[in-house]
Amino acid sequence: MVMLNTKPLKGTVQVSSVIPAYQSLFNGKDHSNDPAWLRDVRVAGLASFANEGFPSIRNERWKYTNLSPLNAGEFVGIEPANDAFKIGAKSAWAQARMVFVNGAYREDLSDIAELKGQVKVVRLHHSLSTMKDDFGQLLDQDLPLVGLNSALMQDGYRVVVADKAKIEGVLEVVFANSGHKNAVFPRNSLKLGKGSELTLVEHFIGQGSYFTNSVGEIDILEGAKLHHYRLQDDDISAINLSHSFVRVGAEALYDNFALSTGAKLARNEISCHIDGEGAHLNLLGAYLVSDAADGKGQTCDTTTFIDHAVANTTSREVYKGVLDGRGYGVFQGKILVREDAQKIEGNQLSRALMLSDKAEINTKPELEIYADDVICSHGATVGDLDEEGLFYLRSRGIPKARARALLVKSFVGEVLDEIENEAIREAFTEHTANWLSANAEG
Amino acid sequence: MLKISNLHAAIESENKPILKGVNLEIGAGEIHAIMGPNGSGKSTLSYVLSGRDGYEVTDGSVDFSGEDLMEMEPEERAAAGLFLAFQYPVEIPGVQTMTFLRTALNEIRKARSEKEIDAVGFLKLVREKCKSLNISDEMMKRAVNVGFSGGEKKRNETLQMAVLEPKLAVLDETDSGLDIDALRVVADGVNALRSPNRSMLVITHYQRLLDYIVPDKVHVMANGRIVKSGGKELALELEEHGYAQYEAA
Numbered sequence A: 001m002v003m004l005n006t007k008p009l010k011g012t013v014q015v016s017s018v019i020p021a022y023q024s025l026f027n028g029k030d031h032s033n034d035p036a037w038l039r040d041v042r043v044a045g046l047a048s049f050a051n052e053g054f055p056s057i058r059n060e061r062w063k064y065t066n067l068s069p070l071n072a073g074e075f076v077g078i079e080p081a082n083d084a085f086k087i088g089a090k091s092a093w094a095q096a097r098m099v100f101v102n103g104a105y106r107e108d109l110s111d112i113a114e115l116k117g118q119v120k121v122v123r124l125h126h127s128l129s130t131m132k133d134d135f136g137q138l139l140d141q142d143l144p145l146v147g148l149n150s151a152l153m154q155d156g157y158r159v160v161v162a163d164k165a166k167i168e169g170v171l172e173v174v175f176a177n178s179g180h181k182n183a184v185f186p187r188n189s190l191k192l193g194k195g196s197e198l199t200l201v202e203h204f205i206g207q208g209s210y211f212t213n214s215v216g217e218i219d220i221l222e223g224a225k226l227h228h229y230r231l232q233d234d235d236i237s238a239i240n241l242s243h244s245f246v247r248v249g250a251e252a253l254y255d256n257f258a259l260s261t262g263a264k265l266a267r268n269e270i271s272c273h274i275d276g277e278g279a280h281l282n283l284l285g286a287y288l289v290s291d292a293a294d295g296k297g298q299t300c301d302t303t304t305f306i307d308h309a310v311a312n313t314t315s316r317e318v319y320k321g322v323l324d325g326r327g328y329g330v331f332q333g334k335i336l337v338r339e340d341a342q343k344i345e346g347n348q349l350s351r352a353l354m355l356s357d358k359a360e361i362n363t364k365p366e367l368e369i370y371a372d373d374v375i376c377s378h379g380a381t382v383g384d385l386d387e388e389g390l391f392y393l394r395s396r397g398i399p400k401a402r403a404r405a406l407l408v409k410s411f412v413g414e415v416l417d418e419i420e421n422e423a424i425r426e427a428f429t430e431h432t433a434n435w436l437s438a439n440a441e442g
Numbered sequence B: 001m002l003k004i005s006n007l008h009a010a011i012e013s014e015n016k017p018i019l020k021g022v023n024l025e026i027g028a029g030e031i032h033a034i035m036g037p038n039g040s041g042k043s044t045l046s047y048v049l050s051g052r053d054g055y056e057v058t059d060g061s062v063d064f065s066g067e068d069l070m071e072m073e074p075e076e077r078a079a080a081g082l083f084l085a086f087q088y089p090v091e092i093p094g095v096q097t098m099t100f101l102r103t104a105l106n107e108i109r110k111a112r113s114e115k116e117i118d119a120v121g122f123l124k125l126v127r128e129k130c131k132s133l134n135i136s137d138e139m140m141k142r143a144v145n146v147g148f149s150g151g152e153k154k155r156n157e158t159l160q161m162a163v164l165e166p167k168l169a170v171l172d173e174t175d176s177g178l179d180i181d182a183l184r185v186v187a188d189g190v191n192a193l194r195s196p197n198r199s200m201l202v203i204t205h206y207q208r209l210l211d212y213i214v215p216d217k218v219h220v221m222a223n224g225r226i227v228k229s230g231g232k233e234l235a236l237e238l239e240e241h242g243y244a245q246y247e248a249a
């Protein structure tokens, strides 16, 4: 008889010094002002992180993205806000802005009063004491990275839009980080009242080898619409692991677009629970990666989970990747259609354009369907730049670099064009064009 | 204008010789036609002239207005005044025809140290050319060749030629797939470009096109060589007797 090794996987994972490092970071903080319930949440969070440490590639959810750079436990410093890194003026398309520098709210750089309408925009830090029933309700605290964030989070945005309030201006939230191997743990919370509407842009920028572990909870009540845009333009040496948990109510819309060009190691994870009939979900995005500062490639991981828990709901996912140099892309998209959730439509598409022989991508679509009246599809394509097209353009006098840029721009443009807000669409298109002229025109 | 001497070219990946010693000289303002059986190397010649990857020139030379054409990048050949109307025009999703054509024109002008054309001036120019070629504004807004019918693609090639105003245009079966009226429109477009310093090399299977675009010379290509040259009456003779006598040779 063959003896099976039944030792649990967790016990075999060598996590070295990383767990004690974050435990002592936690112990070094003063939690005396936290309400008792929050202290409980933090302790539970730390325990869930300590259970596994940073997930290894043996963890099915992380098999394509290697977090070993974090395992030495070096990313523990929390540096004070410093002015060495300049934060530019508010973006032209933003009506109001919140700025967090190295995790700390910067009142001098923010102007939240500008946002007109029935909306409350505050620092999460200031709301915590009253958020007992609203905090951590949508997320899965058992996930080690979520647990770590719960244990160490300090601040982030808390936005509450009143019922029926349609907020016209765009709210921009900047997460700017700088420093060497420091860690920041933004925690955000967003609630849209019934029939309300909001456009929000999260903007990550920075300078240095910092580590961001961000968690957000987004609750979109009946009939509300959220346009949630994200520009991840972190330093090429940085690590950004973000996870948003979204609940979408009846007849509500969650419209998300994520553009990623930064960080040496990034994962943008979105978990959506659709729990009201007539709801629709748009998960769109583009990522452009090349060589990282250390000569290895940038990693950009997009992981989505859509839970069609009720009937008559629809979702659409389109992600486009441009991979140059040693760039590495990951797309994992899971769609779950529960029993009795009839009349579901879920379409998923991942397309990657490889500009280099050394670039790589892993795609894992996963459809789990327990209802029968369902239309679900997934498609994944990986291709090189079209040589025929390139020659055609060049034969008309367009130089090679420009012809390549035109073809790449049109590839990404297809999904950028779906950004509903025109000013943001233009800004994201310009950001993409700048990346291309800096990286891919060679 | 163009002097092809003893040109040998092979498909790089397969080491397969296709052009086996082509000699051809086209003077300024002349129109030459090449006819010949399927697979004889006509399109290969046009690709080698315009610099497409995948061919190895194993012998011979091509002189284009005093320059060594084979040493130039495709975009440099275009800037020098060479234009190829493709037998199979390429579809380019996501790039608007209008944007494409304006980029091309301005890149060529830049390469020649000429002033770039602005959006208004360009629109005017294109509108004019489109009108004479029966091309709608709507077509210009669509992605390059995407969803174009066969005939529309060929008209689009002619439009590009009209806008870019080359010194030497190679038309590879621009007449194939055109209905009678479209053939007329395209031929008129080509004839409008005739000038004492613009030459053309017209590849075709049909004598009919040469009724409209009357060539100075007609060549027969068979098995990678020009095997016979003559005046326009040669096209009529080919129409009648076919290529059998040349293929055997």
Ligand SMILES: Nc1ncnc2c1ncn2[C@@H]1O[C@H](COP(=O)(O)OP(=O)(O)OP(=O)(O)O)[C@@H](O)[C@H]1O
Pocket: B011, B014, B016, B018, B036, B037, B038, B039, B040, B041, B042, B043, B044, B045, B087
């Ligand atoms: N990429 C390739 N790989 C292998 N063989 C090729 C390739 N391209 C062309 N050939 C071969 O080269 C020969 C010449 O082809 P070419 O397209 O030049 O012919 P053509 O004279 O234009 O024919 P047609 O009248 O049918 O257009 C053919 O035998 C063709 O099969």
Ligand SMILES: [Mg+2]
Pocket: B042, B043, B044, B087, B172
């Ligand atoms: Mg041919």
